[in-house]
Amino acid sequence: MSLRIAIFDDNKNIRESISLLLKTVPSFEVVGSFSHVLDCVEDVRDCKPDIVLMDIEMPGMTGIEAVIAIRKEYPHIQILMQTVFEDDDRVFDSICAGASGYILKNHLNTKLVEAIMELQYGGSPMSPSIARKVLGKLQQIPQHIKPEEAPDYHLTPREKEVLACIVEGLSYKMIADRLSISYETVRSHVKKIYEKLHVASLTEAVAKAINQRIV
Amino acid sequence: MSLRIAIFDDNKNIRESISLLLKTVPSFEVVGSFSHVLDCVEDVRDCKPDIVLMDIEMPGMTGIEAVIAIRKEYPHIQILMQTVFEDDDRVFDSICAGASGYILKNHLNTKLVEAIMELQYGGSPMSPSIARKVLGKLQQIPQHIKPEEAPDYHLTPREKEVLACIVEGLSYKMIADRLSISYETVRSHVKKIYEKLHVASLTEAVAKAINQRIV
DNA sequence: TCACCTATCCCCACTTCCGGTGAGTACCTA
DNA sequence: TAGGTACTCACCGGAAGTGGGGATAGGTGA
Structure with a gap:
């Protein structure tokens, strides 16, 4: 059973080189390659990927909005973001939107296969700096949920x-x-x-x- | 200005070897080394570390409880957990408790210095599998806060x-x-x-x- | 055994809420 | 200027909740 992968990137060269790279792995199958995300939900519905590779900067609708849209319809699909700049708030936003990890564009050649493997095995590849932001968010939120717990009124x-x-x-x-x-x-x-x-x-x-x- | 580091580990050999390792870095200073965490808050108060290296398994009081106690009093201190098993729920719990990252014990020699550097520069070193758990938590919590956001009832x-x-x-x-x-x-x-x-x-x-x- | 708690039930007088209907003023937009 | 919306106010009859009181029965623990 091969792993179905869809690519969203507005740069044709990148799409093709990613495609070529992924085809070197026998268990990977590139089932779609798209230059924009305006129809991303339909595209995903049609090509049924297990993993989506999403460029964070896309024309029309941003990659982040695409993540939200895809996750809403197909929450089981793993989404790996591609970004040029590591320390980008949009990376963090994508993560919050439901992306499972991200990869730097200039690491594509060396680490893309590894990152996809990690996704497949339930990991979330991310750099320490993004991880820190995620942690910060995590430690911030729950305190708002239960500030004044339960003064227990002894109700029967x-x-x-x-x-x-x-x-x-x-x-x-x-x-x-x-x-x-x-x-x-x-x-x-x-x-x-x-x-x-x-x-x-x-x-x-x-x-x-x-x-x-x-x- | 050197980086002050305190070590909590019940194994004397590990404490000493970590200490030796860290002393090879000129900008690091080991300001305390403790075999238990029962007095961890006092210990931290006395030796004023910037970074705490905490074993996740400690006698008496667990490393996780120590993390909570230290973070409560000194929230600016970065805590790096050490663990034997990567895929350990306690690692995740420590992260939730306020630890900033973790490192595997058998990577201490090769990656400890790197991990501490990352902490210093605002990163949170963690493996993809733990990162995934953290993400899962993050995406789970906020949905409880705003489950069905706003059907907007058009109230004036x-x-x-x-x-x-x-x-x-x-x-x-x-x-x-x-x-x-x-x-x-x-x-x-x-x-x-x-x-x-x-x-x-x-x-x-x-x-x-x-x-x-x-x- | 007796005191105490929980759960059940009842009555009366009073207050508050509910649903329907109707209507006036003011503002904004087409 | 006509139509829409928001805000304001009023009346009626019926439904529901509130506060005070008291009562019975079963179980628990000192």
């Missing part, structure tokens, strides 16, 4: 169930039906929830429940 | 104000006061919001507003 399991229903937007009557208890029981649970969460209305309870991930 | 500015008040848990009357409009006006805004968000109660509106970050 039943109360949590009721709260979950409230967050869904159900009325007391609907909650009573779903939990097979009476309307009045729902009410007493809600009263307890209000006490424990220090709120006085459903809307406040919903806001608190979602923001503090109680549900 | 005023409607967004009202919605924000609702999410705060305010009653119609309170909203009317805050926005200096009548109760009935608040009501008509809310009706529009219900239409646009396809909801039929405050609780649903709050849930939708928070989950889809409309506010």
Whole structure:
């Protein structure tokens, strides 16, 4: 089973030399070669590559937008970016957009095959400087997700169930039906929830429940 | 100005050979060498390193916990992990904990100096397979933040104000006061919001507003 | 055994919200 | 100038939520 590769690059010479290079590897098969990315999703659909080699600078639509478009439709396809400058924010942006790695254009001859092999085996070839940017991003983001974790309001399991229903937007009557208890029981649970969460209305309870991930 | 390096490794031979190796580089200075990480924060405080070389397997407290502790107190310090096995989840965990890169123990002789140089110049040396894991994490997280970004409900500015008040848990009357409009006006805004968000109660509106970050 | 918690249920009086309908003013664009 | 949109306000009747009170039953642990 050969590895299907598609090439996107606006320079005809580069496309052809890449093509020639890849044809020296028996397990590689170049299934497409395109000079622009305006129809990239259709192109990919038609030639069904396992790996896409994408120039970061493309006319019309940038390589980064192409990455987003292709990943959206075909998330299993690995995309390797080609770039002239290593320390380019666009490299980082491509990575964030879903590219699996990148290679410098003037390393194509020596390292392209190696890089594709790494992609195939689940690696992501990238230089330390880009790796650092990625790390920075990674360490930055999660702190925004859970800043004020969970002050634990000691809700009983039943109360949590009721709260979950409230967050869904159900009325007391609907909650009573779903939990097979009476309307009045729902009410007493809600009263307890209000006490424990220090709120006085459903809307406040919903806001608190979602923001503090109680549900 | 020399680069100050501290070594944490429970194996005395490794500490000494690393030390010897680093002393061959004039611009490097080994300012500390420790066999355990139980006092790592104090050790770092005392010897003021620019770069910490940390064994991932340490007795008592793991290297990963040490990374967290050191980064918490001294976030500017670069930490380079040492590991025996490349494809180790702990390597990935260290990276997430704040390490800036890692190196394989049996590459110490050949690549340690290079790796430290890369750290110094703002890079993060890591293998493609770890890089892939990091990318996976990066692409996974932000999607939780903005899952279905913005179906854009075309709320007018005023409607967004009202919605924000609702999410705060305010009653119609309170909203009317805050926005200096009548109760009935608040009501008509809310009706529009219900239409646009396809909801039929405050609780649903709050849930939708928070989950889809409309506010 | 008794105190405590959880879960269940009930009533009353009051407040707030909901859906529908209608309407006036102001601004902007075609 | 006509039409669209945003913002404002009002009334009615019905539905739903809120706050206060009290009650029963089962389980747990001191």
